[in-house]
Amino acid sequence: MSGRLTGKTALITGGSRGIGLAVAEAYAAEGANLLLNARNPDTLTAAADRLRERFGVNVDTAACDVVDRDAVAAMAAAAEARGGIDILVNNAGIHRARSFLDYSAQDFRDLFEVNFISVVHVTQCVLPGMIARGGGSIVNLASTAGKWGTPNQSAYNVSKHALVGLTRCLALEVAARNVRVNAICPWIVETDMATDFIAEHARIAGLSVEQAATNFLNSVPLKRYVQPAEVAQMAVFLGSAESSYVNGQSIAIDGGRTMI
Ligand code: NAP
Numbered sequence: 001m002s003g004r005l006t007g008k009t010a011l012i013t014g015g016s017r018g019i020g021l022a023v024a025e026a027y028a029a030e031g032a033n034l035l036l037n038a039r040n041p042d043t044l045t046a047a048a049d050r051l052r053e054r055f056g057v058n059v060d061t062a063a064c065d066v067v068d069r070d071a072v073a074a075m076a077a078a079a080e081a082r083g084g085i086d087i088l089v090n091n092a093g094i095h096r097a098r099s100f101l102d103y104s105a106q107d108f109r110d111l112f113e114v115n116f117i118s119v120v121h122v123t124q125c126v127l128p129g130m131i132a133r134g135g136g137s138i139v140n141l142a143s144t145a146g147k148w149g150t151p152n153q154s155a156y157n158v159s160k161h162a163l164v165g166l167t168r169c170l171a172l173e174v175a176a177r178n179v180r181v182n183a184i185c186p187w188i189v190e191t192d193m194a195t196d197f198i199a200e201h202a203r204i205a206g207l208s209v210e211q212a213a214t215n216f217l218n219s220v221p222l223k224r225y226v227q228p229a230e231v232a233q234m235a236v237f238l239g240s241a242e243s244s245y246v247n248g249q250s251i252a253i254d255g256g257r258t259m260i
Pocket of ligand 1: 013014015016017018019020037038039040041043064065066067071090091093094095141142143144185186187188189190191192193194
């Protein structure tokens with residue numbers, strides 16, 4: 001299927017690699033124009049060039065840290081001047097694994113700032129334009145870590161629990177303005193983040209990386225990691241009119257690990 005997002009413009013934070021890049025590819029394949037954000041301008045520009053060449057859609061870039069409220073406001077104002085954002089994918093995020101006692105208070109602050117407060121910044125800057133133009137869709141990249149507990153990454157999990165909570169509350173506030181808000185909650189997705197995640201958990205548990213990876217894979221019914229493209233297809237669904245009555249949901253992509 002193609003053309004499901006034709007005429008739409010999507011802002012994807014953390015769109016230069018990993019899940020964000022897969023969402024950008026899937027959105028471009030469906031005809032969306034893109035505004036991609038990440039901090040590293042070189043990776044971002046290279047990704048945008050490849051997307052333009054491959055899909056023939058408009059791809060703008062905004063290299064900034066989503067924790068920086070002023071930079072986010074400038075990014076949103078520039079996007080508004082070019083016609084506005086119809087779909088916002090809040091995807092930028094970081095992971096850091098520690099035992100609870102080894103996390104510093106600063107670790108908690110860092111994870112909360114990037115994984116949650118940045119979503120507040122971007123959404124508050126983009127939402128007024130979305131409402132003024134008659135509606136839109138907001139897709140938050142949370143995690144299964146936003147739905148359940150995990151040992152040795154409590155600071156990450158609470159930041160994602162906050163994002164799931166915001167998804168529910170905001171969905172209620174803006175539904176009458178024709179803005180839907182949903183979250184995607186994947187289990188381990190094969191990206192740079194997952195490579196670091198498995199290595200950190202191996203170190204904390206005193207296991208080899210191979211043993212830690214085997215343990216993770218044995219814990220999920222499908223016995224494999226999530227592919228970025230599998231997350232991207234859910235983001236297309238939630239961004240498009242096909243999900244027009246789906247609102248306030250935090251949808252697990254976890255290979256059947258949880259069934260509630
Ligand atoms: P990734 O491979 O590490 O990519 C992260 C992306 O976010 C990059 O484009 C990075 O670019 C950007 N980014 C990071 N911090 C940023 C900041 N402060 N401001 C702007 N951009 C920033 O991560 P991923 O695995 O694709 O994860 C994407 C999202 O899915 C995250 O929210 C993550 O928590 C969530 N998630 C991941 C998994 C997983 O297993 N991989 C599972 C569930 C949920 P720069 O470094 O250039 O800024």
